Amino acid sequence: MQGWRESLAAATRGCWDTVSLTLGPQLSQGWNSLLDHLGSSTGAPSAVGQEYQLGVRRLRVLRQLGEGGYSFVYLVRDVAAAGGAGALLPSAVGPHTFALKRVLCGSEEQVREAEHEVAVMKRLRHPCLLPLLDAASQLHRTPDGSSRHIVLLLFPVYDGGNLHEFVQRLRQEAAAQQQQPAACSAAVVQQARREAQRAHLRTLLHIFLQWRQQHEAVLMDFGSARPMPVAVRSRSQAMAAQEDAERHCTAPFRAPELWDVPSSCTLDERVDVWSLGCLLYFLLCGQSPFERAAGEAGGSLMLAVVNGRVSWPDDMAPGCPESLKQLVMRCLETDPASRPGVDDVAEQADRILAQLWL
Numbered sequence: 001m002q003g004w005r006e007s008l009a010a011a012t013r014g015c016w017d018t019v020s021l022t023l024g025p026q027l028s029q030g031w032n033s034l035l036d037h038l039g040s041s042t043g044a045p046s047a048v049g050q051e052y053q054l055g056v057r058r059l060r061v062l063r064q065l066g067e068g069g070y071s072f073v074y075l076v077r078d079v080a081a082a083g084g085a086g087a088l089l090p091s092a093v094g095p096h097t098f099a100l101k102r103v104l105c106g107s108e109e110q111v112r113e114a115e116h117e118v119a120v121m122k123r124l125r126h127p128c129l130l131p132l133l134d135a136a137s138q139l140h141r142t143p144d145g146s147s148r149h150i151v152l153l154l155f156p157v158y159d160g161g162n163l164h165e166f167v168q169r170l171r172q173e174a175a176a177q178q179q180q181p182a183a184c185s186a187a188v189v190q191q192a193r194r195e196a197q198r199a200h201l202r203t204l205l206h207i208f209l210q211w212r213q214q215h216e217a218v219l220m221d222f223g224s225a226r227p228m229p230v231a232v233r234s235r236s237q238a239m240a241a242q243e244d245a246e247r248h249c250t251a252p253f254r255a256p257e258l259w260d261v262p263s264s265c266t267l268d269e270r271v272d273v274w275s276l277g278c279l280l281y282f283l284l285c286g287q288s289p290f291e292r293a294a295g296e297a298g299g300s301l302m303l304a305v306v307n308g309r310v311s312w313p314d315d316m317a318p319g320c321p322e323s324l325k326q327l328v329m330r331c332l333e334t335d336p337a338s339r340p341g342v343d344d345v346a347e348q349a350d351r352i353l354a355q356l357w358l
Contacts, residue, residue: 047061047064048063049061052102052152054134055134055136056080057081057098058078059076059079059100059154060076060079061075061076061100062076062077065157070104070106071102071103071223072101072102072104073102075098075099075157076097077097077098082095097157098154098157099154099158100153104148105148111149113223114137114149117151118132118153121153122135129220130219131156132153133154135151135154137150137152158218167283228267228269229266229268230267232267235263238261239261241258245259251301252278252305253275254275255274255275255305255336256305256306256334259302269341271336273331273342274339276345277327277329278332280324280331289328290304293309306334307334308333308334310328312325327345327348331345
């Protein structure tokens with residue numbers, strides 16, 4: 001394992017910030033995030049400068065990192081630990097800074113979903129899984145005098161750019177050297193699969209990857225994690241599963257069986273195998289396979305996914321091994337019964353990595 005980590009570190013450059021895999025909104029939007037969005041959606045002023053008490057920490061918002069749905073992620077500083085630090089500057093990652101996720105809950109169902117995310121995060125303990133430092137559910141007064149539940153989750157903060165930027169930079173470097181970043185791509189997916197197994201979670205439908213300074217993949221944001229397998233035995237259950245997928249799964253990475261869930265089926269880890277196949281294609285080609293297919297044919301994304309027709313761009317470097325493309329194609333089998341399981345994919349990824357490091 002240590003040798004593999006050293007090889008992975010040698011094969012990569014730079015650090016990643018929060019990124020969407022399959023699967024969800026980007027949390028890293030740069031210095032020019034729409035800081036006023038919170039105010040426009042709640043009637044409150046900009047969140048910058050607001051403070052939240054979470055356990056022993058008094059957290060002051062420095063800037064917004066991103067948003068998605070009813071959730072907002074802020075860069076915050078523990079002003080108590082920083083000795084007061086009355087000024088808001090600098091609004092950059094540094095000592096006593098964290099990422100604070102603030103979930104606005106307008107219904108009991110949203111409260112349950114947010115508390116589910118907290119419960120899942122508390123179960124996860126691994127160096128390659130983002131640790132939850134603290135969490136709390138609070139009741140806040142709104143400007144109109146009513147009350148609203150707010151769930152706060154505190155995490156370490158990482159800085160250094162998102163996955164899209166990383167892939168584009170890697171492809172530019174590879175093009176300059178006439179090499180394809182295949183080794184890095186396979187390594188990322190292999191580690192993602194390994195850590196999913198260790199966490200005993202078979203759903204990675206809404207997961208973000210992040211790169212530490214040690215160049216280790218960090219899985220994060222398990223708010224949409226669901227137990228697997230899911231037995232569907234009626235049309236109502238099928239519609240519920242389909243609607244849940246529509247709410248929580250990024251369309252270009254959603255498995256075909258989630259677009260039109262049969263009335264009698266079992267949804268299992270192979271929906272995640274499909275998503276990670278899309279991820280590997282993205283790492284190799286710079287775009288998801290079915291956005292590419294839909295763009296070429298001028299058709300709908302859903303039809304592209306259901307048909308499962310995957311083409312490879314002409315500008316792919318010849319250095320990309322055929323075994324890696326075969327792994328992608330196996331993951332993108334439209335028939336779940338023909339799609340490999342997580343263990344099978346992990347073994348094949350190990351073999352490809354062994355070949356690439358030779």
